[in-house]
Amino acid sequence: MALDPTAAREQILEFCKSKTKTKFYFNDFTKLFPDAGQREVKKVLTTLVNEQVMEFWSSGSTTMYGLKGAGKQHSEE
Amino acid sequence: MAKHQTPLLDQLESGPWPSFVSDIKQHAEFRHANEGKVEYQIPVDVCDDLLGALELSYVDGETHWKHGGIVGVFGYGGGVIGRYSDSPEKFPGVAHFHTIRINQPAGKYYTTKYLRQLADLWDFRGSGLMNLHGATGDLVCLGTTTPQLEEIFYTLTHDFNTDLGGSGGNLRTPADCLGQSRCEFACYDTQDLCHTLTNDYQDELHRPAFPYKFKFKFDGCPNGCVASIARSDFSVIGTWKDEIKVDQDAVKGYVKGDFKPNAGAHDNPKWGKFDIVKEVIDLCPTKCMSYDGALKINNKECTRCMHCINTMPRALHIGDERGASLFVGAKAPILDGAQMGSLLVPFVPVESPYDEIKEVIEKLWDWWMEEGKNRERIGELIKRQGFPKMLEVTGIKADARHVLEPRSNPYIFWKEEDVPGGWQRDINVYRKKHAL
Ligand code: SF4
Ligand code: SF4
Numbered sequence: 001m002a003l004d005p006t007a008a009r010e011q012i013l014e015f016c017k018s019k020t021k022t023k024f025y026f027n028d029f030t031k032l033f034p035d036a037g038q039r040e041v042k043k044v045l046t047t048l049v050n051e052q053v054m055e056f057w058s059s060g061s062t063t064m065y066g067l068k069g070a071g072k073q074h075s076e077e
Numbered sequence: 078m079a080k081h082q083t084p085l086l087d088q089l090e091s092g093p094w095p096s097f098v099s100d101i102k103q104h105a106e107f108r109h110a111n112e113g114k115v116e117y118q119i120p121v122d123v124c125d126d127l128l129g130a131l132e133l134s135y136v137d138g139e140t141h142w143k144h145g146g147i148v149g150v151f152g153y154g155g156g157v158i159g160r161y162s163d164s165p166e167k168f169p170g171v172a173h174f175h176t177i178r179i180n181q182p183a184g185k186y187y188t189t190k191y192l193r194q195l196a197d198l199w200d201f202r203g204s205g206l207m208n209l210h211g212a213t214g215d216l217v218c219l220g221t222t223t224p225q226l227e228e229i230f231y232t233l234t235h236d237f238n239t240d241l242g243g244s245g246g247n248l249r250t251p252a253d254c255l256g257q258s259r260c261e262f263a264c265y266d267t268q269d270l271c272h273t274l275t276n277d278y279q280d281e282l283h284r285p286a287f288p289y290k291f292k293f294k295f296d297g298c299p300n301g302c303v304a305s306i307a308r309s310d311f312s313v314i315g316t317w318k319d320e321i322k323v324d325q326d327a328v329k330g331y332v333k334g335d336f337k338p339n340a341g342a343h344d345n346p347k348w349g350k351f352d353i354v355k356e357v358i359d360l361c362p363t364k365c366m367s368y369d370g371a372l373k374i375n376n377k378e379c380t381r382c383m384h385c386i387n388t389m390p391r392a393l394h395i396g397d398e399r400g401a402s403l404f405v406g407a408k409a410p411i412l413d414g415a416q417m418g419s420l421l422v423p424f425v426p427v428e429s430p431y432d433e434i435k436e437v438i439e440k441l442w443d444w445w446m447e448e449g450k451n452r453e454r455i456g457e458l459i460k461r462q463g464f465p466k467m468l469e470v471t472g473i474k475a476d477a478r479h480v481l482e483p484r485s486n487p488y489i490f491w492k493e494e495d496v497p498g499g500w501q502r503d504i505n506v507y508r509k510k511h512a513l
Contacts (some may be wrong), residue, residue: 012238023430025451026286038402038446042286049284056245056285060158060176062452063245063285 003036008044013053013067021069023057025065079105080122081129101128109448115200119170119222125206127220130162141258145386146176148223154285157226173222174204175292177229177243180216180275183268184255185210190196191333194237200227207214212308214252215242247285251275252309253295255304262317262386263297264428265397271295273431274438287442288449298395299381305404305418310455311438312404312418313427317396320376321385327392328353328372338388357385400426403437405467406456416456421471423478437471444470 015032016024030041045065048054057064079102090096090395105124108117120126134141155493158176165172179195193218198206204220211217222230233239242250251274254260258266274293275282283292294305299314305312330336331351338342338351358366365378366385372392374385403425404418425433445455448462459467467473493499 005207025288027288027446027451030446036229038286038443042280045286046284049154053146056149056154057145057147058149058155058159058245059283060244062289063247066366 003033003040003044005044005047008033008036008041009048011068012044012048016054016070023066025062025064029065079128079252080125081132082101083132083369085126086091086128086132089376098128101206108200108205113200115197117200118202118225118228119173119204119220121170123170123220124206124513126168127174127204127206127275130164130168133164133167135398136399136459142174147300148226150241153230153241153283155247155283158244165319171220174220174464175226177203177221177226178213178244178250179215179216179218179233180240180242180250181210181216183251183253183257183272185214186255186258191237197422198229198232198237211240213249214303215250229310232395233404233489241283245285246287246289247283247291248278248281248287249290249292251295252298252303256295256297261390262300262315262383262395264317264395265297265313265401267295267297269313269314269429270313270427270434272437273429277347277435281442288445289452289454290441291445291455299383300387305407305419307407307415308409309407310405311441312407313401313434314404315395316381316402316424317402318398318424319396321374321379321396322394323372323374324392325371326393327391331389331392336389336391357388360384369463400424401434403434404452405441406459408454409454410494412454412457413460416460418456419481420478421467421473423476437473440471441467 011032012029015029016022022073026042028046029045030036030038034043045054049056052068054065055068057066083098086098087096088164101124105122105128108121108124111117125352129185141163143161143163148159149155149157156178160174160179161178162168162171172190195218196205199207199218202221202225203218206219207358208217209218218229230241233241236295251271253267253271254263256263256265261419271293281287291311292309293311293312294303294309296303296305296312296314301307301314305314310377325338331338332353334350353368353372358368359378361384362382363378363380367373368480372437386395396420402420403422403426405421406416407418408416425437427434444467445458449455449458454459464479465475468479
């Protein structure tokens with residue numbers, strides 16, 4: 001099933017806002033869209049990063065996604 | 078005089094080896110002298126404070142770095158590793174000390190001009206300290222501040238025609254041996270494959286969507302100069318299908334002492350004259366060689382260990398039908414101990430555009446992205462779900478070469494589609510043979 005990018009985007013943002021944690025693994029998002037391919041979900045996330053709505057958080061060994069400006073900005077594993 | 082007293086670090090300089098402590102001290106002086114009149118963009122005493130912070134870690138027996146963060150360059154999920162001091166008042170020069178990974182060229186061939194430019198950039202916008210190269214293969218620049226990151230990235234990509242490497246849960250910077258550019262043992266063009274896959278998988282390198290890290294490494298032959306079988310999730314090792322080529326006259330030359338074995342690399346007069354039986358025939362791991370004035374090899378039993386070829390490179394040469402073996406799942410010992418790669422594809426031709434190899438890679442990724450737990454390497458997934466599962470997802474048929482040891486599990490789990498007639502049977506047909 002093809003993913004509707006606009007709806008998926010809203011769903012992702014709502015999901016992030018509904019949680020108390022602020023950083024998410026990639027597969028937290030793929031779980032939201034069990035019928036969609038990983039690459040489709042990735043495309044939506046990449047767009048959100050490029051639009052500076054979301055941002056990457058990295059420990060060096062793993063990477064997570066979060067809403068821009070949410071939570072601690074650094075040095076928190 | 079040094080900014081911080083560092084008696085514990087000073088001791089490290091007393092050994093017989095070159096010391097990173099001496100290197101950092103030397104660079105601290107170089108920065109203060111500033112003969113090139115560089116307008117430093119980060120504190121001039123970054124190296125002094127680095128030594129101070131390290132000394133404190135030695136005194137306390139624990140690190141004073143905090144790592145991780147939002148730092149990175151726009152749109153990239155990797156390539157920059159954020160690092161901060163937990164004692165910035167004591168060591169303001171290293172309050173931020175981020176690392177930048179730069180994608181090294183295939184085969185690590187640089188021009189001196191490039192390296193000079195890079196060193197100048199790093200003196201200007203960073204600490205000047207570099208590590209050539211990190212374990213993954215990147216050229217690593219150690220220590221800069223957050224505001225410098227985008228500036229450095231701009232210069233690297235626009236003026237130096239260079240990209241950042243990988244970090245985090247993505248494809249890490251692929252690395253290769255120098256292959257056919259200098260080495261007659263290379264069974265395929267490692268540099269072309271490494272460079273091509275680096276370009277083809279840019280999205281995987283810079284936009285993380287994997288459960289954890291994933292490394293490619295390319296060795297041109299089983300000598301394994303980049304140790305791909307031990308250090309990469311997906312390892313490509315050159316091999317050949319036909320026979321080792323033998324020049325019997327050159328073999329005799331080695332026996333007579335006309336040529337130095339190992340090209341003189343392990344020369345020691347105490348070892349006496351070259352003894353082909355002791356030094357080659359008896360050391361062949363599969364005992365598939367013999368010598369009776371002429372060298373004979375039972376190529377069917379040869380495992381391509383390279384020993385005989387390394388010892389007598391003038392006489393022996395890799396075969397002509399060349400390609401590579403693919404191994405999956407090596408990793409370092411964080412969970413469950415260290416693991417070597419498992420053989421998945423015994424032989425694959427290595428020809429541009431490398432579709433056969435890419436097909437295997439992409440099937441593995443689909444499986445791992447679907448089934449892998451967060452922070453689970455593909456090698457751990459293979460252990461958790463079993464090697465046969467990997468064969469299933471890649472569509473590769475089981476082969477005797479996949480077998481490591483006799484089975485210890487007596488059960489066979491059949492799938493319905495593997496059993497003729499499935500789970501249904503005609504009871505009347507059965508009863509004809511088996512009375513009640
Ligand atoms: S791995 Fe083999 S081909 Fe590559 S440089 Fe080493 S010896 Fe040569
Ligand atoms: S490459 Fe190794 S296994 Fe093969 S013949 Fe030579 S020594 Fe024996």
